[in-house]
Amino acid sequence: MASGWANDDAVNEQINSTIEDAIARARGEIPRGESLYECEECGAPIPQARREAIPGVRLCILVSRRKIYKNQLIQDIIAEVRKTASYVNYNWRDV
Structure with missing residues (x-):
C-alpha cells in the first residue's frame, strides 16, 4: 500500500470522532437553567406553556x-x- 493513504480503521476513527464532536456540540447547545420570559434575540414574550415545556x-x-x-x-x-x-x-488506482 502506498504511504500517505489512510487505512479503513483511521477513516472510521475520524468519522466517529466527528460524530462525537457533533453530539458534544449539540448537547452544549441544550438550554439549561431558568427559562427567560422574553426572547434573548427579539425581545418577544415567551409564553408560560413554552417555558414549562422547554426548561x-x-x-x-x-x-x-x-x-x-x-x-x-x-x-x-x-x-x-x-x-x-x-x-x-x-479509488487511488483510478488516479
Whole structure:
C-alpha cells in the first residue's frame, strides 16, 4: 500500500470522532437553567406553556423556527455541494 493513504480503521476513527464532536456540540447547545420570559434575540414574550415545556428556553418560537430553517437550508446546500465535489467513489488506482 502506498504511504500517505489512510487505512479503513483511521477513516472510521475520524468519522466517529466527528460524530462525537457533533453530539458534544449539540448537547452544549441544550438550554439549561431558568427559562427567560422574553426572547434573548427579539425581545418577544415567551409564553408560560413554552417555558414549562422547554426548561431553560431562551428563544421565542419564531426565532427558534427561523434558526432551524436557516440551519436546514445550510445543510441542504452542503449536501448538494458534497454530491458534486465528493471523492468517495474514487479509488487511488483510478488516479
